[in-house]
Amino acid sequence: MRLCLIVALSLLSFIAFTLQAPASAQDDASLPAGFLDQPDIFPVGVWLQDPENAVRFKAIGINFYAGLWDGPTERQLKQLQAAKMPVFAPQNDLALGKRYNDIIAGWMMPDEPDNAQTRAGGGLGPPVLPDDLIHLYRTMKERDPNRPILLNLGQGVAWDQWHGRGTRTNHPEDYEDYVKAADILSFDIYPITHPDGGIRGRLDYVARGVDRLIGWTDGAKPVWSVIEASRVSSAHILPTGDQVRNLVWLSIIHGAEGIIYFVHQFTPGFVEASLLENDPLRAAVKAINQRLQNLAGVLKSESLPGVVSIEPNAESDNAVSALVKQDDCHLYIFTGSLSKFSTEVQFGIQDGVDTGHVEVLDEARVLPLVESSFRDNFGPYATHLYKISRSKPGCE
Missing domain, CATH: 3.20.20.70 (Aldolase class I)
Structure with a gap:
């Protein structure tokens, strides 16, 4: 280079x-x-x-x-x-x-x-x-x-x-x-x-x-x-x-x-x-x-547009974006902020996952999932990887 x-x-x-x-x-x-x-x-x-x-x-x-x-x-x-x-x-x-x-x-x-x-x-x-x-x-x-x-x-x-x-x-x-x-x-x-x-x-x-x-x-x-x-x-x-x-x-x-x-x-x-x-x-x-x-x-699987909604803490703050994927038993929401400022975001899931919890990969954190919705904070340019289990036959 x-x-x-x-x-x-x-x-x-x-x-x-x-x-x-x-x-x-x-x-x-x-x-x-x-x-x-x-x-x-x-x-x-x-x-x-x-x-x-x-x-x-x-x-x-x-x-x-x-x-x-x-x-x-x-x-x-x-x-x-x-x-x-x-x-x-x-x-x-x-x-x-x-x-x-x-x-x-x-x-x-x-x-x-x-x-x-x-x-x-x-x-x-x-x-x-x-x-x-x-x-x-x-x-x-x-x-x-x-x-x-x-x-x-x-x-x-x-x-x-x-x-x-x-x-x-x-x-x-x-x-x-x-x-x-x-x-x-x-x-x-x-x-x-x-x-x-x-x-x-x-x-x-x-x-x-x-x-x-x-x-x-x-x-x-x-x-x-x-x-x-x-x-x-x-x-x-x-x-x-x-x-x-x-x-x-x-x-x-x-x-x-x-x-x-x-x-x-x-x-x-x-x-x-x-x-x-x-x-x-x-x-x-x-x-x-x-x-x-x-x-x-x-x-490498197909993305799932429209499955997750993002509601920023302030109307002018739309810095967080998400890539949504799935496997047989989990929904994955990969998220990142393009802002140098910290922000809080609420995520809504549209495909009817059961109320439970959200695992934050690599961070040893679990977030509550209430009525298919959860909140999280983002530092400057932070990324979070969310994994949500689904209640389906064959999935533990």
């Missing part, structure tokens, strides 16, 4: 490869469906990490790699294969071959093409033209029509005034075309450690970016959210486990179908896998990931 001075993928090398190398689209009907098709697996990745740490990342619930630095190389793919860690990789002849079919989950487009691009002779030029990116996407699909292509976009997705877009700052309409250049879309903005005082601390910008990507695609493509889980470039701010959890769940509540953690640290010194070196944050991320996998089947 260019904010962190990482040029993860070179657009020029991609174009050179796609234009000069012979076409090698994969026709192997035995290609594995991959983890994305599994109903009980929620995609949780890590951005641009060395495969030598794949086993350690797997131990905290990471189930794919997004990108490979200066790769993919033989060493990288062998290490990922040994760890049984899927990867979204740049396309090259090695990765397009059949030897690593079991771990190539998909392909990566060049990172943040919507940002100003480095000129060959120095300085910055305009972003990549959407038409050029769409052409590259089509060429990559010709090489392998079976695997999805992931495109990560920059913070202009959520923040129109991001000056890193150069001449295209304040032009959000560009994204209506950028989103055509991928099968899966992600974006990154890091509000906890952000250097701009107007963005720093505004966790709602992550939800805003998810909303906008879903809107630009009419909900037709999966959207993933890149979440900061390191200092990034801040010497004085380290995200807490609660903040990371809120970012993850705000993303999901607003429609994200996958999570990618950004764990590089650049200040006061460079640490590529800084999350693995921070015991409290690593433990918190592991717990978040465990909850995501525990609820994977629920999260």
Whole structure:
């Protein structure tokens, strides 16, 4: 991500490869469906990490790699294969071959093409033209029509005034075309450690970016959210486990179908896998990931619009939103606030659950459910996950 001075993928090398190398689209009907098709697996990745740490990342619930630095190389793919860690990789002849079919989950487009691009002779030029990116996407699909292509976009997705877009700052309409250049879309903005005082601390910008990507695609493509889980470039701010959890769940509540953690640290010194070196944050991320996998089947089920009503404490306070799901015996209400102020909310359930109680997951709390209604308090940008048992035959 260019904010962190990482040029993860070179657009020029991609174009050179796609234009000069012979076409090698994969026709192997035995290609594995991959983890994305599994109903009980929620995609949780890590951005641009060395495969030598794949086993350690797997131990905290990471189930794919997004990108490979200066790769993919033989060493990288062998290490990922040994760890049984899927990867979204740049396309090259090695990765397009059949030897690593079991771990190539998909392909990566060049990172943040919507940002100003480095000129060959120095300085910055305009972003990549959407038409050029769409052409590259089509060429990559010709090489392998079976695997999805992931495109990560920059913070202009959520923040129109991001000056890193150069001449295209304040032009959000560009994204209506950028989103055509991928099968899966992600974006990154890091509000906890952000250097701009107007963005720093505004966790709602992550939800805003998810909303906008879903809107630009009419909900037709999966959207993933890149979440900061390191200092990034801040010497004085380290995200807490609660903040990371809120970012993850705000993303999901607003429609994200996958999570990618950004764990590089650049200040006061460079640490590529800084999350693995921070015991409290690593433990918190592991717990978040465990909850995501525990609820994977629920999260991948159909949503239930109109089942839950939200009545804020004040008429002007409509900051809390909800994602409603179910399994055979439970109703789940995943809720989050986009406000920096605390608020109280009353939830009403329309599908006739019995009077009883509401379990608040991960918080060791139980709320009374009276006449299909309950109340709860939300701190700034807080998220709460509610689980309500149903009285049905076969359900205890």
